[in-house]
Amino acid sequence: xxxxxxxxxxxxxxxxxxxxxxxxxxxxxxxxxxxxxxxxxxxxxxxxxxxxxxxxxxxxxxxxxxxxxxxxxxxxxxxxxxxxxxxxxxxxxxxxxxxxxxxxxxxxxxxxxxxxxxxxxxxxxxxxxxxxxxxxxxxxxxxxxxxxxxxxxxxxxxxxxxxxxxxxxxxxxxxxxxxxxxxxxxxxxxxxxxxxxxxxxxxxxxxxxxxxxxxxx
Numbered sequence: 313x314x315x316x317x318x319x320x321x322x323x324x325x326x327x328x329x330x331x332x333x334x335x336x337x338x339x340x341x342x343x344x345x346x347x348x349x350x351x352x353x354x355x356x357x358x359x360x361x362x363x364x365x366x367x368x369x370x371x372x373x374x375x376x377x378x379x380x381x382x383x384x385x386x387x388x389x390x391x392x393x394x395x396x397x398x399x400x401x402x403x404x405x406x407x408x409x410x411x412x413x414x415x416x417x418x419x420x421x422x423x424x425x426x427x428x429x430x431x432x433x434x435x436x437x438x439x440x441x442x443x444x445x446x447x448x449x450x451x452x453x454x455x456x457x458x459x460x461x462x463x464x465x466x467x468x469x470x471x472x473x474x475x476x477x478x479x480x481x482x483x484x485x486x487x488x489x490x491x492x493x494x495x496x497x498x499x500x501x502x503x504x505x506x507x508x509x510x511x512x513x514x515x516x517x518x519x520x521x522x523x524x525x526x527x528x529x
Contacts, residue, residue, distance in 0.1 A: 374463035381463070382439070384432030386519065388425055390501070391416045397510060407504070408512045414499035422499020430495040433519075434479045435466050437503060438491065440515040445487035445508075455486030 393411040400406035414429065415422040442461035447454070461484070471478045476496050481489040490506040505512045 377463045378435065378439075378461075381432045381435035381466075384429055385434075385436030386432075388414055388429035388433050389416060389420065390414045390425075390433075390520075391420075392516065393500075395513070397513075407506055408508065408510060410503045410512055410516055412501040412503065412516070414501060420499070423497060424499075426495055426497060426499040430477055431466075433501060434470075434477065434493050434495065435461075435463070436519060437493065437515055438466060438469075438479060438481065438489075440518060441481070441489050441491040441505070441508075441511070442484060442487060444511050444515075445484075445489045447486045448488040448507075451483050451486045451488060453486065454483075459485060459487075 390412045393413050394409075395411075396407075396409040398407040413420070413422055414425040414433070439461040442459075442465070465481070465484055466479070469479045469481045471480075476494050479491075479493040481491050483489065488507070490508055491512075492502075492504045494502040496502075503512055503516070
C-alpha cells in the first residue's frame with residue numbers, strides 16, 4: 313500500500329477513534345479530560361503503529377513521533393470561523409484562506425488547546441496537503457509517488473514569530489504544497505494555500521471527520 317495512503321488511513325483511524333472516545337467518555341474537552349481519552353486510545357494506537365511498522369521493514373526514525381502528532385491533531389476540537397476563496401483570471405482557484413478557532417468560538421478553551429494541540433493540528437493538515445500535492449513543472453524530477461510527510465519536514469517549515477507558530481511549505485521533494493499555517497496564542501489557526509484549488513477545504517473537513525471514509529477508497 314502506498315505510504316501516502318497509509319498516512320491517510322492513520323489519520324482516518326485517529327479521527328474515528330477520537331470521536332468514539334468523545335462519545336463514550338462524554339468529556340468537555342478540557343486538557344485533563346483529553347489526557348484521559350488519550351489513555352483509553354493507547355492500546356489501539358500501539359496496534360496501529362505495529363501494523364504500520366510491519367508494512368515498512370525500514371521505517372523512518374521519526375514515524376512514531378508522526379503517529380503521536382496525528383493522534384493529538386485529531387483530538388483537538390475546532391470551529392471554522394471564516395473561509396475566503398479567490399480565483400485567478402484564468403478561472404482556477406489561486407488562493408484559499410481558512411480561519412479556525414480551536415476549542416470553538418463560544419466559551420471554548422482555545423488557548424489551552426493551542427498549548428497541547430498546535431503541533432498536532434499543523435502536522436495533520438500538512439500531511440493531508442502533502443498527500444494531495446503533485447509535481448509542477450521541473451519538480452517532477454524529484455517527485456516520489458510512494459512518499460510521506462515526516463516530522464523532519466514539519467520542522468523544516470516551522471518558525472516562531474512574535475509569539476505565533478508559523479509553518480510554510482512550498483515544494484517538498486517534488487510536491488507542490490504551497491501551504492502556510494499560523495497558530496496564535498488564543499487558539500486561532502489560519503490555513504492558506506496558493507495554486508492548490510480548493511483542496512484545503514477538503515483537508516479541514518477530513519480533520520473534522522465529515523469525509524473520513526473518502527481517504528480509504
